Amino acid sequence: VATFRVLxxxxxxxxxxxxxxxxxxxxxxxxxxxxxxxxxxxxxRPALSTxxxxxxxxAFRLQFDNPEEIALVREGIELFASxxxxxxxxxLDIGMRVQGYLFCTTTExxxxxxxxxxxxxxxxxxxxxxxxxxxxxxxxxxxxSRDVVQxxxxxxxxxxxxxxxxxxxxxxxxxxxCLETLVTGFEVSGGVVKTVHTNRGSISCEHVVDAAGPFxxxxxxxxxxxxxxxxxxxxxxxxxxxPEVPAHAPMTxxxxxxxxWRPGMNGAYALFxxxxxxxxxxxxxxRPDSQFAFDLLSPASERSLARISPFWAELAxxxxxxxxxxAGQYEYTADHRxxxxxSAIPNFHLNCGYSGHxxxxxxxxxxxxxxxxxxxxxxxxxxFDPNRAMVERPFDxx
Ligand SMILES: Cc1cc2nc3c(=O)[nH]c(=O)nc-3n(C[C@H](O)[C@H](O)[C@H](O)COP(=O)(O)OP(=O)(O)OC[C@H]3O[C@@H](n4cnc5c(N)ncnc54)[C@H](O)[C@@H]3O)c2cc1C
Numbered sequence: 001v002a003t004f005r006v007l008x009x010x011x012x013x014x015x016x017x018x019x020x021x022x023x024x025x026x027x028x029x030x031x032x033x034x035x036x037x038x039x040x041x042x043x044x045r046p047a048l049s050t051x052x053x054x055x056x057x058x059a060f061r062l063q064f065d066n067p068e069e070i071a072l073v074r075e076g077i078e079l080f081a082s083x084x085x086x087x088x089x090x091x092l093d094i095g096m097r098v099q100g101y102l103f104c105t106t107t108e109x110x111x112x113x114x115x116x117x118x119x120x121x122x123x124x125x126x127x128x129x130x131x132x133x134x135x136x137x138x139x140x141x142x143x144x145s146r147d148v149v150q151x152x153x154x155x156x157x158x159x160x161x162x163x164x165x166x167x168x169x170x171x172x173x174x175x176x177x178c179l180e181t182l183v184t185g186f187e188v189s190g191g192v193v194k195t196v197h198t199n200r201g202s203i204s205c206e207h208v209v210d211a212a213g214p215f216x217x218x219x220x221x222x223x224x225x226x227x228x229x230x231x232x233x234x235x236x237x238x239x240x241x242x243p244e245v246p247a248h249a250p251m252t253x254x255x256x257x258x259x260x261w262r263p264g265m266n267g268a269y270a271l272f273x274x275x276x277x278x279x280x281x282x283x284x285x286x287r288p289d290s291q292f293a294f295d296l297l298s299p300a301s302e303r304s305l306a307r308i309s310p311f312w313a314e315l316a317x318x319x320x321x322x323x324x325x326x327a328g329q330y331e332y333t334a335d336h337r338x339x340x341x342x343s344a345i346p347n348f349h350l351n352c353g354y355s356g357h358x359x360x361x362x363x364x365x366x367x368x369x370x371x372x373x374x375x376x377x378x379x380x381x382x383x384f385d386p387n388r389a390m391v392e393r394p395f396d397x398x
Pocket of ligand 1: 183
C-alpha cells in the first residue's frame with residue numbers, strides 16, 4: 001500500500017530538506033506536506049527506516065511523569081489509532097495492539113511511589129491509569145508472580161509495528177526521497193543555511209530539519225552547531241516462537257529492575273535499560289552483546305524476566321527459547337526530552353533527542369517542528385524548545 005517517490009537524481013533545490021529517513025524524518029515530511037510545504041528526505045542508507053526505528057519495540061504509553069510528554073505522545077496515539085484514514089492509505093495495517101502497560105512492583109516503597117505517580121497522572125488528565133493490588137493484577141493477568149504487591153495499569157497503552165508507521169508516513173507525505181545519499185556538510189552564510197552538501201551533489205534549500213537520530217549531533221556539528229545529544233546502545237531480545245507467552249498480555253514491566261517484555265511475533269520481545277551503558281559515538285552498525293539475553297532469561301539473574309512473570313523460569317529450565325538480538329542507540333538529551341524546533345541557526349531545525357521515545361513521540365514532535373517552520377508556534381510556547389535550560393535528569397525506568 002505504501003509506495004514512495006524515490007528520486008533517481010538529486011534535485012538542485014528543495015523547500016524543506018529533511019536529513020534522515022527513520023520514523024522521525026518520515027513524520028516530519030508528513031506534517032510538512034500537511035502544512036503546505038514541499039519536503040525532500042535525504043537518507044544515507046539504501047532503504048528507509050533501517051537504523052534505530054526497526055530496532056525498537058514499537059511501544060507507546062501515556063504513563064509519563066510530566067504533562068508535556070503526555071500531551072506529545074497523546075498526539076501520536078491519536079494518529080496511530082486512525083492511521084489509514086488520516087494518511088489516506090486505505091487498508092494499511094500498522095499492527096496496533098492496544099493491550100496496555102502493566103508496571104509491577106514487588107516492594108512497599110515501590111507501591112507508594114506508584115500511587116504518587118498515578119495521582120499526578122490523574123491530575124494531568126490521564127484518568128484511566130489504574131492502581132491494581134497484587135491479587136487484582138494476578139486475577140486480570142495470571143502470568144504475574146505472587147511477589148508482585150501492586151501494579152499500575154493503563155489499558156489504552158500498547159504497541160505497533162514502527163517500520164510500517166514510518167513507511168506509511170513517508171508514502172503519505174509524497175516527499176521526494178533520495179536514498180544512498182550521505183549529507184556531508186552545509187553552506188551557512190549570513191547566519192542561515194543556504195546549501196546542503198551530499199556525496200551526490202548539493203541542494204539549495206529554505207529549511208533543513210535534522211532528523212538523523214543518533215547522528216543528529218554529528219549532523220548539527222557540520223553546520224557549526226554544538227548540541228548535546230548522547231547516543232547509548234540499547235538492545236532488544238526477540239524470541240520469535242514461544243507458545244507459552246500469553247498473546248494478549250500487556251507490556252509487563254518490573255519497576256525495580258526495569259526489565260520488561262511484551263508479546264510479539266509468536267513469542268515476545270524483552271528489554272531493559274541499563275543506566276550504566278556508556279555514551280558512545282553514533283554507529284551505522286550497532287553490535288549487540290549476548291550477555292543481554294542471559295541477563296533477561298536466566299532465573300538466577302537479578303534482571304530475570306521470571307522475577308515478575310514466573311513462566312519465563314519454566315522455559316529456561318527446559319532450555320531457553322530460540323532468540324536473537326537487535327541493537328540500536330537511544331539519543332539522550334540531558335533532560336531526556338526531545339529537541340524540537342529552530343537551533344541557533346534559525347532555518348536549521350532540530351527534530352531529535354527523543355531519548356528512547358521516538359516512535360510514540362514522532363508524530364507530536366514532527367507537528368511541533370513544522371508548526372514552528374510555518375510560524376504557527378513560537379519557541380516560547382514550546383516546552384521542547386532546543387534552546388531551553390535543561391536540568392540533568394536521572395534515568396527513569398524506560
Ligand atoms: C532497543 C530499542 C527499543 C526502543 N523501543 C522504543 C519503544 O518501544 N517506543 C518508542 O517510542 N521508542 C523506542 N525506541 C526509540 C526509537 O526507536 C527511536 O527514538 C526512533 O527510532 C528514532 O527515530 P529516528 O528517525 O530519529 O532515528 P533513525 O531511525 O535512526 O533514523 C535516522 C536516519 O538518519 C540517517 N542519517 C544519519 N546521518 C545521516 C546523514 N549524514 N546523511 C543522511 N542520512 C543520515 C540514518 O541512516 C537513519 O536512517 C527504542 C530504541 C531502541 C534502540
